[in-house]
Amino acid sequence: MEPPIEVGADLRPEVAIRLASQGVRLLWRDDFVAARRLLAAMGKRLPARAPDFYRYRQSRRNRARVLGMLLVEVGPDLRVDLPRAPDVRAAVRAAGGEPGLVPLTELLGMLSAYEWRVKGVPVEALGARIHPHYGVFAPTRQDYVSLVARAPLSGVRRAFDIGTGTGVLAAVLARRGVPEVVATDIAPAAVACARENVRRLGLPQVRVVEADLFPPGRADLVVCNPPWLPGAARSALDAAVFDPGSRMLAGFLTGAAAHLAGGGEVWLILSDLAELVGLRTRSELLARFAAAGLTVADRLDAPRRRHPGADPLAKARSQEVVSLWRLHP
Structure with missing residues (x-):
């Protein structure tokens, strides 16, 4: 050079x-x-x-x-x-x-x-702030967090939060009364970040472990907010947005049922932006559910967000819907 x-x-x-x-x-x-x-x-x-x-x-x-x-x-x-x-x-x-x-x-x-x-990101569903580390996706948009905060939840004794990032969804589940939450992430920076956040929030019922997708054992609820777009990740932050070959989405769906306790439920949080820009179709997503032996019990949608017209993807983003898919084996 x-x-x-x-x-x-x-x-x-x-x-x-x-x-x-x-x-x-x-x-x-x-x-x-x-x-x-x-x-x-x-x-x-x-x-x-x-x-x-x-x-x-x-x-x-x-x-x-x-x-x-x-x-x-x-x-x-x-x-x-x-x-x-x-x-x-x-x-x-x-x-x-x-x-x-x-x-x-x-x-x-x-x-x-x-x-x-240092300042943290205010999260309305927590009534507190989440402090993201460098290279860990900050929860600056609240739509996916609000879905986890309002989805029906009862009788859950143990939950897994797969790909926890800052730990925000694990914290929401704990605040909603889940007595044991195991949060995983493959990135050491994210694990350190999530551990710091749950410690700040005083949530000893949340345990953060470094793992590629699932921890050992089974849970009543298995939650995942994977990267929303198929494609190559070219930076640490890209990895929170782009999922090369849909690896994480496929791995989560394929393994979720095997990590569910009897009568358990899977929550997949996903934007339809990939469908709007031609990277995935809705039929392909539903086919992935079926191939994993999962059926759709319900779907919760977050309100659409408005985007300024100067953004090259403004049209797609103005139509984007973020959904929480409730899936049963």
């Missing part, structure tokens, strides 16, 4: 884009606030619209690649030695970052994630 070239406030956005598009890394050696302004100016000049979902993702990947060429140096003490640079040490440390050249986009993501981690 070629060494980066050092740049400063005299670098024009169009020149920065041309160099970055050619694979030239740009190491910023000037005022930190000016670097943020340059990054914003570059972003405005890069195309963000596309006629379909596939080209939209492609344009987003190219946009991320180009913007990621603007670098800052994080020193051995995890400081950024630039005029007007914020103290990034705690944010970098919390994200598991290391000294070296870091894309400004990544550093800003660390700072933003750390702010969420």
